[in-house]
Amino acid sequence: MPCLSRIDHRRERQVDSLSYSFPRRSASWVRKLITRRKMPSLRNLALLSLATLATAHGRTKRCKVPSQYAKSNGTLDDSPAIQKAFAKCGVNGVVEFGLGLDYNVLTPIKATNLSNVEISMLGNLHLPTNITAVQEIVNASGGNQQAGTLYWFWFAGPSIDYVGTSNVTTGWINSYGQQWWDTNPVNGTGAIARPHLLRFNTTNSVMNYYKSWKPIAWNTQLIGDNITVSNARIEATSNGGFPFNTDGFGVTGTNIIIQDSHISNGDDAIAVQSPSHNVTFRRNFVGYQSHGMSIGSLGQNQAVAANVTNILFDDNVASNILYGARFKSWIGGKGIARNITWSNIRLENVTQPILVTQTYVNQGSNQTQLFPGQVTGRPNNSSVIMENFNFVNISGSINSYNPGDGSCVTDPCWYNAGLPQLDGTQAIIVECNTNSSCSDFKFTGIEIWPQKSEPASVICFNATASLNPELGFACQNGTFFPLE
Numbered sequence: 118m119p120c121l122s123r124i125d126h127r128r129e130r131q132v133d134s135l136s137y138s139f140p141r142r143s144a145s146w147v148r149k150l151i152t153r154r155k156m157p158s159l160r161n162l163a164l165l166s167l168a169t170l171a172t173a174h175g176r177t178k179r180c181k182v183p184s185q186y187a188k189s190n191g192t193l194d195d196s197p198a199i200q201k202a203f204a205k206c207g208v209n210g211v212v213e214f215g216l217g218l219d220y221n222v223l224t225p226i227k228a229t230n231l232s233n234v235e236i237s238m239l240g241n242l243h244l245p246t247n248i249t250a251v252q253e254i255v256n257a258s259g260g261n262q263q264a265g266t267l268y269w270f271w272f273a274g275p276s277i278d279y280v281g282t283s284n285v286t287t288g289w290i291n292s293y294g295q296q297w298w299d300t301n302p303v304n305g306t307g308a309i310a311r312p313h314l315l316r317f318n319t320t321n322s323v324m325n326y327y328k329s330w331k332p333i334a335w336n337t338q339l340i341g342d343n344i345t346v347s348n349a350r351i352e353a354t355s356n357g358g359f360p361f362n363t364d365g366f367g368v369t370g371t372n373i374i375i376q377d378s379h380i381s382n383g384d385d386a387i388a389v390q391s392p393s394h395n396v397t398f399r400r401n402f403v404g405y406q407s408h409g410m411s412i413g414s415l416g417q418n419q420a421v422a423a424n425v426t427n428i429l430f431d432d433n434v435a436s437n438i439l440y441g442a443r444f445k446s447w448i449g450g451k452g453i454a455r456n457i458t459w460s461n462i463r464l465e466n467v468t469q470p471i472l473v474t475q476t477y478v479n480q481g482s483n484q485t486q487l488f489p490g491q492v493t494g495r496p497n498n499s500s501v502i503m504e505n506f507n508f509v510n511i512s513g514s515i516n517s518y519n520p521g522d523g524s525c526v527t528d529p530c531w532y533n534a535g536l537p538q539l540d541g542t543q544a545i546i547v548e549c550n551t552n553s554s555c556s557d558f559k560f561t562g563i564e565i566w567p568q569k570s571e572p573a574s575v576i577c578f579n580a581t582a583s584l585n586p587e588l589g590f591a592c593q594n595g596t597f598f599p600l601e
Contacts, residue, residue: 176235178210184240186219191243194223203228207274214240217287221245225254225267225312231274231319238281238326244269244292244333248300251333252310268338273318281326283348290314294331298358304526307334307361319344326350334362336382341370349378354405359523364388365407371395381405383524385443387430391415391423391452399431406522409440409467412457414477416450416501423452423501430459435513439522439532441470442508445477446501448550455504464513468520469532469543470565471508475500475550476535500554508545510562517541517568537594542567542574544597545590549579560589563599573597 180202185193199222202212207228214220218240245251258267269292272279281288292314300308313335317324324346329336332353339346346366353363360383366375368387371394379402380386386403388411389396398410410430415423423446435441442459464470520541521530533539536546544565549555558580565573577592585592589600 180206195220213237229273255310268316279324353382385411407438411443413445416447449495458507460509500550512564544573556584
């Protein structure tokens with residue numbers, strides 16, 4: 118974690134009441150204030166500005182969450198005070214975590230009756246450092262059986278604005294994930310009983326400068342409509358064990374934008390799940406050992422048809438990661454994925470730059486599965502149909518000399534299973550399950566090269582010329598020859 122500044126808490130003025138309201142000031146009062154011979158302090162001007170902005174949004178209440186972190190030497194739990202703040206100011210209000218202050222969040226926060234609220238994240242939130250204590254909480258919730266049953270933070274309701282700060286020394290959620298990663302069992306895919314970090318279930322909302330340091334596993338699930346995420350920073354880089362399942366953003370919803378963000382992690386930077394429509398991921402950096410910009414996985418639950426349409430990944434950078442552009446659906450799945458575009462992507466040292474597979478299997482345990490259903494031994498009797506997939510202006514280098522990542526715990530590695538022998542030259546891998554499950558695929562402006570002095574190659578199954586007349590190359594295993 119960056120060196121998070123500990124401000125002099127003795128100088129913090131104690132607020133007697135948790136909740137207070139901004140006074141309404143007339144225009145004449147403001148004019149008198151600014152014409153006084155003694156100018157108001159910067160602090161007063163800032164408060165006036167915040168008051169005006171909050172009032173303009175109808176957020177007339179403000180709760181500044183008190184912190185016990187400093188006076189208790191980081192031992193007392195601030196969760197009760199946080200819950201109290203959301204109860205008082207969670208509707209038409211502002212819940213503020215003080216600039217540079219530290220807060221212990223030793224028990225999960227659930228605020229699901231929010232409406233028109235700003236979460237002003239100017240301080241640092243600390244999850245428990247005791248692994249056993251967290252596992253006991255997760256186990257009590259049933260969260261050791263299936264992914265998604267426990268979130269440490271759960272915010273729900275319309276018009277929630279999560280507003281952090283560009284100051285890199287504060288505004289972080291620190292989950293102390295390194296110690297979890299270092300306890301990964303041998304040939305395992307992460308410790309048991311891990312929580313998700315944040316569920317953001319909302320409409321007409323924004324997240325700005327959301328920052329996560331060393332998440333235990335899954336970071337953020339976005340659920341809802343009209344959500345914009347900007348300037349997020351997720352740091353799941355490890356100096357020890359692999360950070361399994363540290364997905365950046367899981368997305369289920371409509372009209373969702375993630376932009377201008379930095380994600381360094383050990384699983385999907387973004388995973389667009391069903392049902393989702395009109396999702397944009399643009400101007401982002403994806404690094405470390407990430408699994409890239411993904412659709413899916415789709416079709417694990419064979420009882421439900423997947424539905425994902427109008428997804429755009431544009432103007433992104435992918436560096437030193439496992440996958441660049443990626444689509445994954447399960448054998449025996451059903452549903453539709455339509456109008457998907459990856460465009461203007463710069464690659465550096467990426468093992469599998471473009472992968473489309475309909476034979477996906479999650480190598481993990483039941484805990485890592487998002488949906489119920491068999492993980493292995495599934496009947497191959499249907500496929501998620503893919504229509505109008507576009508790969509445009511994707512360029513950069515293939516990781517030829519040290520491919521893969523630390524998530525490999527089997528032989529062959531899960532990411533090589535079912536593929537012909539890979540040799541570090543594959544720019545494109547397209548695995549259509551049947552000769553009718555892929556249509557209107559288009560590849561244009563593909564300039565991807567191996568680091569070793571050999572031509573780029575492709576692996577391609579069942580992308581038939583009749584259904585994909587503008588594919589851009591011959592669907593066969595061998596050297597990549599663009600036909601444009």
